Each structure stands twice: as structure tokens, then as C-alpha cells.
Amino acid sequence: MERANYPKVWYLDNLFQGEGKSSQFSDHINRLEDLVHNLEKCVISLTTLLDTNEGIKVLQVVEIIGNIRLNLSQANSFITCLLAQNPKDQEAAILRGKVAQIDSRFENELSKVKKILSNTKEDIWGKLLENKALQNYKFILNEWRENADGNLSEEELNLISDLMVDGYHTWGDFYNELVSSLSVNIKINGKQENLSVGQAINLRSHPKEQVRKEAHYALESIWKEKEELFAKIINHIAGFRLKVNNKRGIQSVIEDPLKKNRMKEETLHTMWSVISKYKQPFSDYLERKAETLGDSHMKAYNFWAPITKSKQKIKYDEAVTFITEHFIQFGSELEGFVSHAFNNGWIEAEDRPNKSPIPFCAGFPITGESRIFVTFTGTFLNVLTLVHELGHAFHNHAMKSVSGLNKRYPLSIAETASTFAEMIIFDASMEKASTKEEKIFILDEKLKRSVMNFMNIHSRFLFEQRFYEERMDGVVSAERLNQLMEESINDAYDGSLEQPSIYSWVWTPHYYITQSPFYNFPYTFGYLFALGIYAKAKEKGKEFEEDYLNLLRDSGSMTVEDLVMKHLDEDITSEEFWEKGMELCVQDVKEFIKLTES
Known part of the structure; x- marks a missing residue:
């Protein structure tokens, strides 16, 4: 199939004509508000499910919720596109605020629905789900019922929601603002440059080792200087999460993320068990890559180094x-x-x-x-x-x-x-x-992904697991956080990574995402x-x-x-099952080692 001039700029007008100034989009937001208002009225009439004849009420609520989700997704995706093509689009930023307010009202009503379902008597619930009209939603309804905050009153739920906005989520926002405000001074090609954290991190793939090394240690110095402040942030986030879990009757911090990922703990353990069993080939890859770069062991700041240059420019x-x-x-x-x-x-x-x-x-x-x-x-x-x-x-x-x-x-x-x-x-x-x-270039790109999923993300999982165990007994010091990080990296990499960043707990943003803990293992699961x-x-x-x-x-x-x-x-x-995917990655290692023998 030969063809020239495929469009490189997307077309948004068929979604909402006029983009940010679209009257169609304004109508869409109004429709969303009407849908949420209808949901609020339906939830009031639902209140509690007393008999099996109320299936029609449940169906009505479920269909409105589904419709709201579709319309919210359509709206949020459109705003995301507007802000991506022009990050300074103020009209789009205002629209995002409007949709966020509607979304907040919707989530509040959804929490009420889940609570009503969780309070429904078992015999009535079983008969309700026999309703043919609800068969398509059986899984979701059961999930809502099982995951509802049944231990908390509506007042407690509202209080926690308010505290999350003004306290909990603010710690996450503060982390992002703090990292964005930092600057890193690095010498590149004989010239001192003042870079953002993001720009400094991007130097990890710079072709010159000296630049990679300087960027690595300059960042470590910044993290060391601010470690006490970052330790306070991560401790506050974890402490709030543990207290809320305790209120909700959740015993293990891994319980909630497993539910959100619709996964058994047994599955997670099996996956990590297979990965642990197959660490050696990826240690071999790291050692061989280090050798091609002129070293005997892989240093952390050389992991992203280009092993060869891809000279091919692709139109x-x-x-x-x-x-x-x-x-x-x-x-x-x-x-x-x-x-x-x-x-x-x-x-x-x-x-x-x-x-x-x-x-x-x-x-x-x-x-x-x-x-x-x-x-x-x-x-x-x-x-x-x-x-x-x-x-x-x-x-x-x-x-x-x-x-x-x-x-x-x-x-x-x-x-x-x-x-x-x-x-x-x-x-x-x-x-x-x-x-x-x-x-070699292509295989290196593939294997970097494997190492990130099987070793780096494993280190994140191990660190978070160990940190939360210790946080239950009180605040964890910055010094101890460094120790936990170093131990987790050594375990996950099987000792095959030298001079790792013991401040990975500082610059890995996933630890500070307040929506969910353990924002790590799903990546490895999805990859494998x-x-x-x-x-x-x-x-x-x-x-x-x-x-x-x-x-x-x-x-x-x-x-x-x-x-x-x-x-x-x-x-x-x-x-x-997991070994089948793993064998493909191990084969990549074998091919890489064969091609780099000389």
C-alpha cells in the first residue's frame, strides 16, 4: 500500500464544532448537568431496596450512571486534546474546571448508590439480580456492593471526601509543585546549564557517559538536600491512607489496589514468583550491556545509554x-x-x-x-x-x-x-x-522495557510494601526510607545494578499519587x-x-x-501462563548476547 501525505494534524471539528469556543460543547456540558440532576433525584427515590420489584429502579439508576460516564469521558477527552495542542488554552482550562465540578457531584451520588446496594438484604439482592434487565450489569453491581464503604455513615464519607480535597490530595499536589520548582545545575559540553528535574532526568539517555553521570549525582544531591521534606510528604500521604483504611475495615494496604485491578492476591504472588525465578537472564543482559559500554557491571546512570545509534530516519x-x-x-x-x-x-x-x-x-x-x-x-x-x-x-x-x-x-x-x-x-x-x-539497537529497546517491568517496578513494589509495614508503627525517617529503597533495588535487580539511586522513593511520582497506592504492579501485569x-x-x-x-x-x-x-x-x-510470555523475553536476551559477543 503506497500513499503519500497522510494527515499529520488531527481533526476535532466532527467531535465538537468550533473546538474550545464550541456551542455544541456548551450544550454537552448542560446535558451532563441534567443527567447528574436526574441521578440525584433517582437516588433519593431509591433510598433503600426493600423488595424484589424495585429492579426497575436499579436499572434506571444504572443506565443513567452509564450514560453519565460516557458523556464525562467524551468531555474530558475533548478538553485533554485542546490542552495538548495548546497548553495555554485558557478557555479549555476553564472548561476542565466546570467538568470537574460535575464529576465531583456524580462521584458523590455514585457512593450513595453503592452504599444502598451494600445495605440491601442478601435474599432480596439475590432475587433482584435474577431480573433479566439487570443481567448485563451483574458483575458491576456485585462489585459495587462488595466494595462499598459499608462501615462508614454518609456523614463520615462526606467528611473523608472533604479532608481528601483539603488535606490528603493537597500533599500530592504539593509534591508535584515542589519537584517542578527545583532546578539542577549540570555541566554539558563544558557549559553550566540550569535545568528542570525533568530535563535532568532526560539526560540519562545522553550519548556521553560523563553527562549521564553528572546528571545522576546532581539529582542525588538535590534529593539529599530536600529528603526531610519529601519524607514528611510521603509519611503524611501514607498515614492518611492507613487511617482511612482502618475506618473502612481494610486490613491490608494491598487489598484496595487488588480490588481496583480485579485481581486475586494469589495471581499477583504467582506473577512475581515467576519473575523472581527468571531474574538471571536479565542480569546477564545488564552485564553484557555494561561490557559493550566499557564497564564490568551496569551502573544505574548507564542503563538508558544508547548502545548503538539508529542512523535510520523514518518518514x-x-x-x-x-x-x-x-x-x-x-x-x-x-x-x-x-x-x-x-x-x-x-x-x-x-x-x-x-x-x-x-x-x-x-x-x-x-x-x-x-x-x-x-x-x-x-x-x-x-x-x-x-x-x-x-x-x-x-x-x-x-x-x-x-x-x-x-x-x-x-x-x-x-x-x-x-x-x-x-x-x-x-x-x-x-x-x-x-x-x-x-x-542490537532494537533488542536493547525491547530489553530495557523488560528490565523496567521485571526489575525496576518490582523494586517499587517491594519498597512500597516494606514502607507501609513500617509506617503502621509510626513515621519512617528519611534515613530509613533510603535504606528500604536500597534493599528493595538490590533484591529486585538481584544485585546486578551498581550505584542505584537510593532516592528513587523521592523522584518516583507514583508513590505520591493519592488516588491509589501500589501504582506499580499493574504495569508489570499488563506487560507480561x-x-x-x-x-x-x-x-x-x-x-x-x-x-x-x-x-x-x-x-x-x-x-x-x-x-x-x-x-x-x-x-x-x-x-x-506467565512463563509463556517470559520465555519470549528470555529469547530476546539470548539473541542480544549472541549479537554482542564480539
Whole structure:
């Protein structure tokens, strides 16, 4: 398929004409407010479920909630697009505030609904769920009922909500503001430069080792200077979370994130067990990469170093053709979808100033579309980023026919389609690579992802687990936080990383996200889960696509264990499933070591 001049700028007018000044979008916000008002009235009439004839009331509430979620998603995605293409768009920022207020009212009503369901008598609840009209929502309704804050009164829920806004979430905001305010002084090519933390962190992939090393230690110095302040922030966040959990009757800090990810603890332990068993190959990779860089062991500041240079500059149209040609090997639906996205202005890829630096995929469930935001400069990494976001968009596409309430899938599944898409292009690129250097470059990119998921994220999980255990007994000092971090990194990397940052607990923002603790293991789960699916797809070829689509469609209405059993006939509480994906990564290590022998 030869074609020139695929559009590089997305088209938003068919979503809401006039973009930020759109009267259509104003009408959409008004419609959202009306929907929330209707929900408030329905919740008042619901109050409590006394008999089995009230199924119609439950259905009415459920359908309104599903409709609100669709409209909120449509609104938030549109505002995200406006602010990405122009971060200084004040009108879009005002719109975001309006939608956030509506969202807050909605979440308050949703909490009330969950409480009503949790207070319903068991016999009435069982008969209610026999109602045919509610069958499609059975999983979500049971989940709401089980996860409701039944131990707390409405007054307590409101109080906690207020405290979260003015106290708890403020600590998270303060962390972000503090990190943004810091500057790092580093010498680059003989010239002193004053950089932001983000710019300094980006130097970890600089081609010169001296620059990487200076950036690493300059950052460590900044963190050491502020460690007491960061220790206070992380202790306050954890302390608040533990007190709320205690009020809610939650014994373990891992309980809530497991519920949100619809995962058994047994599954999580099995996954980490397999990863721990296969650490040696990735230690071998780190050692070999260190050798190619002229060292005997991998130093932390050299992990992101480019091992070879990819001299190939890729034109956008060439990238589109390459992606489409290789996606068709895994199914006509996937190939047709990406062709439609490239041809119909779904992708913002232009390299221009004043754009947001952060790539994303925004779903528009009401119109059944997505928009992808990247900045394409012609590198292989740009191609991977584009493909990653196309994978997210394909997940949205697969769920077009799914009802609003069943569209929301957990973070553990969120990276499945994106990682799957990356694997297609990694393999295709390896086949196309004409030189050994190109193959080494591609394998290094793949293996960096494996190490991040199997070692780095494991260290984050171990640190958070150990930190919360000690925080239950009182405030944890900055000195002890450093020790816990160092121990966790050594355990997770199996001793194969030298001079690690003991201040990883400071500069890893995931520890300070107040919406959820343990914002780490879902990434590893999603990565290894996608690899397992990809291994299956390679076995079955195009005939696997329908199974894949069905799996994605069900991802919002099942536990991860039931999802995999239904569509792949696999038990993810057993090590065998995880080993299939792991074997693909180990094979990459073997190939890398073979290619770098000389």
C-alpha cells in the first residue's frame, strides 16, 4: 500500500464544532448537568431496596450512571486534546474546571448508590439480580456492593471526601509543585546549564557517559538536600491512607489496589514468583550491556545509554505504511482500524513548538472514535510511541458495542493492546533490520522495557510494601526510607545494578499519587499479560483475532482471572501462563548476547 501525505494534524471539528469556543460543547456540558440532576433525584427515590420489584429502579439508576460516564469521558477527552495542542488554552482550562465540578457531584451520588446496594438484604439482592434487565450489569453491581464503604455513615464519607480535597490530595499536589520548582545545575559540553528535574532526568539517555553521570549525582544531591521534606510528604500521604483504611475495615494496604485491578492476591504472588525465578537472564543482559559500554557491571546512570545509534530516519508516511502492512498479519480488523485512523484525522503527529510533550490516546465513546497525540520526529522510538497509542485506540474500538457501564477496564488490562501492538512492530523491525547494529539497537529497546517491568517496578513494589509495614508503627525517617529503597533495588535487580539511586522513593511520582497506592504492579501485569497473549497470537495467526477482540470487549466486566480463563482457557494463578510470555523475553536476551559477543 503506497500513499503519500497522510494527515499529520488531527481533526476535532466532527467531535465538537468550533473546538474550545464550541456551542455544541456548551450544550454537552448542560446535558451532563441534567443527567447528574436526574441521578440525584433517582437516588433519593431509591433510598433503600426493600423488595424484589424495585429492579426497575436499579436499572434506571444504572443506565443513567452509564450514560453519565460516557458523556464525562467524551468531555474530558475533548478538553485533554485542546490542552495538548495548546497548553495555554485558557478557555479549555476553564472548561476542565466546570467538568470537574460535575464529576465531583456524580462521584458523590455514585457512593450513595453503592452504599444502598451494600445495605440491601442478601435474599432480596439475590432475587433482584435474577431480573433479566439487570443481567448485563451483574458483575458491576456485585462489585459495587462488595466494595462499598459499608462501615462508614454518609456523614463520615462526606467528611473523608472533604479532608481528601483539603488535606490528603493537597500533599500530592504539593509534591508535584515542589519537584517542578527545583532546578539542577549540570555541566554539558563544558557549559553550566540550569535545568528542570525533568530535563535532568532526560539526560540519562545522553550519548556521553560523563553527562549521564553528572546528571545522576546532581539529582542525588538535590534529593539529599530536600529528603526531610519529601519524607514528611510521603509519611503524611501514607498515614492518611492507613487511617482511612482502618475506618473502612481494610486490613491490608494491598487489598484496595487488588480490588481496583480485579485481581486475586494469589495471581499477583504467582506473577512475581515467576519473575523472581527468571531474574538471571536479565542480569546477564545488564552485564553484557555494561561490557559493550566499557564497564564490568551496569551502573544505574548507564542503563538508558544508547548502545548503538539508529542512523535510520523514518518518514511519517513510511512509518504509516510499515505499521499497516504488518498489522494485517494479525487480522483484517486491526489493519482496517489503523488505516481508518491514519486516513481520517485521528492522529496529531506534527513536529511543532508549543505542543504538550506527553503522548496519549483519548477515547470518545459516544462517537466511537479515538484521538492520538504524538510528536513524530522520524525516530524508531517515535514509531513505537505511535504504535503504543494505536493499541490503546484499538482497545477503544473493540469496545464500541459495549454498554457504558461495562466499558471501564482496570489499569491491569489497560496496557494489553498497546504492548501487543508494540510487539508486532518490534518483531517486524527485527526482520527488516539489515545490519547487526540495527538489530542490537532494537533488542536493547525491547530489553530495557523488560528490565523496567521485571526489575525496576518490582523494586517499587517491594519498597512500597516494606514502607507501609513500617509506617503502621509510626513515621519512617528519611534515613530509613533510603535504606528500604536500597534493599528493595538490590533484591529486585538481584544485585546486578551498581550505584542505584537510593532516592528513587523521592523522584518516583507514583508513590505520591493519592488516588491509589501500589501504582506499580499493574504495569508489570499488563506487560507480561500482553506478551502471553502475543505468544498465543503467533501460534494461531489471523484466526486468533476474534478471540482477541472478545477478550478486549469483556475486559470491563470480568475479573482478570475469569477473563483469561474464558477467552484463552488459561489459569493465571498458575506459573505456566506467565512463563509463556517470559520465555519470549528470555529469547530476546539470548539473541542480544549472541549479537554482542564480539
